[in-house]
Amino acid sequence: METMLTVDNLGKSFKDKKIVSNISFEVKKGEIMALLGPNGAGKSTTIRNIMGIMYPDEGTITFRDKGKKDIPRNKIGYLPEERGLYKNVKVMDILLYLAELKDYPLDRAKERALELLKKFDLEGKDKVSVEELSKGMGQKVQFIAAILHEPELLILDEPFSGLDPVSQELFKNEIRGLAQNGTAILLSSHQMNLVEEMADRLFLIHRGTKVIYGPLDDVKKQYANFKCTIHGVNERSLLESLPEVERVEQNEETAVLYLSKDVQPANWLKNLPAQLDVQELSIDRISLHEIFIDIATDKNLLKREENLDA
Template sequence: METVLEVENLAKSFKDKDVIQDISFDVRKGEIMAILGPNGAGKSTTIRNIMGIMYPDQGSISFQNHREIPRHKIGYLPEERGLYKNVKVMDILLYLAELKDYPLKKARERALQYLKKFDLEGQENSSVEELSKGMGQKVQFISSIIHEPELLILDEPFSGLDPVSQELFKQEIRNLAENGTAILLSSHQMNLVEEMCDRLFLMHQGQKIIYGQMDDVKEEYANFKCTIRSNNDLQQLEVLPQVERVERDDDTAVLYLAKDVEPVDWLKHLPDSLSIQELSIDRISLHEIFIDIATGKNLIGEEGAVRA
């Protein structure tokens, strides 16, 4: 798969504090790549270096093997929204398209198509300040893709959206990827990231923690857990074979299993004395992996990387 963006050995510090250190990853054509991490991990600094808002102290950023980043080929939805509030929706979309050297006639056609798609038909002459927060978010999203970018950077794109609008965004992001756009997505909504993204780069305190295919990351780092609803003695659960830790809340217990446990075989060895009203087994979620990195809950093993 063609590499669109390549980040190599990026480092940046402020006042002798290392914000990012030796960051390397790539984003490929037609994929959705997640860049994740707790607040202060260095995600925004990395994105701002890619966008040329600031410059790294060391390392390199290349677009299709060229050091010069062509701004007209990149779309960017920043976390901090910044549309001109007293400007009409169509005027601001055409203005931003013109800044990207995109044909205005085509931009107008695309703007009308997207306004209709995002349930904003008839709002082209409304000023941004007349729109609700969610409607303004849709306009900002349209502004980031109106010029058909080859690389799209989305920083918290689902913030402030209701569930229906989230679905619209998810479907459009998937459509863009299917049509060849390389997408770098940053979000704290781990369920959406897990559902949508092909690969991920998880960082903490400015350094790489996990980098690889989503499925490979889940298999490598996300051990199985078993959830049992019933009133069992905690000690009875803790001594079950291959159980590393138990968390209980009222009548529900979550058993975190050792790595390489085969769930079917493990279930066969549960004692008959165990009370079970409901039982489910699944892998630790990306959300739990994220919490583990941020808090050190020790749900996963040693840091590292899987096949990227």
């Protein structure tokens, strides 16, 4: 699979503070690569360096086989976390203006803009000023602006922020469709459930350095432990005495049992004692949300294998 973006040993400091250090990852054609981390981890700094908004102190950023200074802006789409549409300009005018900045043919831009406005339930809004749109509508217009010129690399910074569930589905379907058609996508989001649904690989950064890098399935396997959620009235001592249980989190009538690595769920369930009160039970793997929280809060409660790299 062709590599569209390579970030190699990126480093950036502000005054005497190191913001990112030795950051290296790739984004391949047709994949959704998630760039994750808590607030202040260095995600925005990394994205701004990729976009040329600022320049790295160390390392290189390469688009295909071209050097940093030669990255063609018309090949990259960018949805920033901080939205920035001109409020007193009509929707179609702002879309065509931004397409022109990307050297995209205006006739084709207008045709695609109308198609995308219809797809995102904004048909008839092309002559409306941006300031007349709701927050969600404005978000859709900003997203359309990022993809209108058919970029080869699309960078999305918190694309789902402020969207209702229906609009989230629209965005997810469009992002998946773009990836299936070959667009390389770098996605940054704090909504781990959505990332887990969509990402092929992820790069998790904490305090400016790499923590995890690899395919999402491999990351989940690295934190391979299963957890079992039981709804019922049970003594904590009973739950803690169950075989292969490493840790118990209990809240009123709900308990989450974190199981040992390599446990066989089917066999484990067969051996539950008869006196256990089970109103509901589910068993699944540790979620990406739990992995993120464990790393971001330095709890180190989740055991994992070391040295996972793509």
